[in-house]
Amino acid sequence: MSQLSKSGRLGFNSLSAWLTHLESLHPKDIELGLDRVKLVFNQLNLDFSASKIVLLAGTNGKGTSCHLLQQILTQHGYQVGCYNSPHIHDYRERVTLDNKWFSEQQHCDVFAQIEAARGDTPLTYFEFGTLAAITMLAQAKPDFILLEVGLGGRLDATNIVEPDLSIITTIDIDHKDWLGDTRELIAKEKAGICRPHGKTICGDFHPPVSLQQIAQSLALDISWQLVDFNFTVVEDKWHWHSKTLSFDNLPKPNMPLQNASTVLAALEKLEITIDEQKLVSCLSNYQLAGRWQKIHSQPDLFLDVAHNPESVKYLKKQLENTVTGRKKVAVLGMLKDKDIFASLELISAMFDSWFLADINQPRGAQAETLKSVLVDNLKVDAGKIQCFSSITQAKSAAIAESSSDDLVVAFGSFWVVTDLLETISQKEL
Structure with a gap:
């Protein structure tokens, strides 16, 4: 139910009402481009002089890298604001x-405030939420604002700000309809968060030539x-080392070391002592929801947001490191715009049975x-596969039959x- 606030601007009584309103503002979930966002951003007249801004792009590893960077900076006495998406339970997790x-x-x-500033400018759900997060x-x-x-990257709403550091975690093929179907094309989009002469970190093991060329042309x-x-x-x-700094005998965090290494390079680039x-404490205690997260025992049930070939490769390594001889059961649900075949091809032989949702x-x-x-x-045996109308049903069946x-x-x-995490909060597991 909408109402008029004291300032005479449109307002709503609750966050859920606002989110429903955001969903109705634009016919598309995704419409890349900064022109509309820039119009509203300029109206907000925000002051970032007190903060250093870090932009994090990449096919995978953005969320984990951002979370570890936030934890380490906070442990060192800095005040850190973060914007991440999507959320798991509650929209407020994003900011x-x-x-x-x-x-x-x-x-x-x-x-x-964003509603008043946008006037008649149409914004998608993500664009509106991003402008709101940046404003907050x-x-x-x-001291630091970390934006995932x-x-x-180039046309993403977060790129409206001027970063003090740009981080590109990894580059792989995902979102082909939006970013292109080769690593070279996707790298160009990721590199859009970089600024001429700007401080930049690239965590990818094999950066595409297009990214190297852009780095040279921008004198990064x-x-x-x-x-x-x-x-x-x-x-x-x-062990981690750069040309001027090193750390030995660090504990392995519950995340890809490639990303942890990238975070340490970012801290060095930010001139953090x-x-x-x-650092050891942060690495030892690291856990981000949905990243190889154990939520049930006997049988062990792990959650992982692996949803594209690169992240599935990491999940496969996790499975290979588990005790051999155990029966492995998959509970799977995917989005139709992902590369389903390439993702499952990597891991199909790892599981003894499948519960699809x-x-x-x-x-x-x-x-x-x-x-x-x-x-x-x-060529997976159809007898090893069951289909369900929801993830919770698939999970329950998998647990019951294991x-x-x-x-x-x-x-x-x-x-x-x-x-599945919502079932925990409702004490169904």
Whole structure:
């Protein structure tokens, strides 16, 4: 139910009402481009002079890198604001200050501010939310503002700001309809977050030539993984070094070391003096929801947001590191615009049985579609596959039909993690 606020501007009574309003503003979920966002952004007249801004782009690793960077900076006494997407449980997860949510009322107030500033300018749900998040963080004036790019980089709404540091975590093929179908094309879109002579980190092991050319043309102050910084693994520890700094015998965090290495390079580029004891504490205690997260025992049930070939490769490594001889059970749901075949081709041989689920969202794939890929293209025995109308049904069936020493892995989409973590909050597991 809408109402008029005291200022005479359109407002709503609750965050849920505002979010419903945001969903109605634009006919498309995604419409890349900065022209409309820039019109509204200029009206806001935000002051970032108190904060250093870090933009994080990449096919995978943005969320984990952002979270670890926030934790380390906070441990070192800095105030840090973050914007991440998508959320798992609650929209307020997207915007944090020192890892704490803003209140529902604060979100409502800033949404009203964006609504007034946009006038007749149409904004997508993501664009409106991004402008609101940037406004909240600018007004809080933290030492650092970390912004996770939503899609691509060059035309993403987060790219409206001027970063003090740009981070490109990894580059792989995803969102082909929007970013192109080669790593060279996708790299150009990611590189859109870089600025002439700007400080930049590239965490990719094999950066495309197009990115190297852009770095040269923009005269970037860039550090490259495997060239300017690197890491090695020795048993259960890892070592990191750059040309001027090194850390030995670090604990392995619950994230790809490629991304942890990128974060250390970012801290060096930001000229942060790292306390090794605080670094060890952050690495030891690192956990981000939905990233190889254990939520159930006997049988063990792990959640992972792996949803494209690159992230599935990492999930495969996690599976290979588990105790051999255990029966492995997959609970899977995916979006239809993902590269389903390439993702499942990497991991289809790892599982003994499959519990497939519909993703009941506009972009969601049907379980029968996933089954067709597994059976027709990857020659998985149809007798090992069951289909369900929801992730929670697939999970329940997988748990019920597994023995106590089996390993169940639910993956394929953020929606998988969202639905299953909600069952925990409702004490259904």
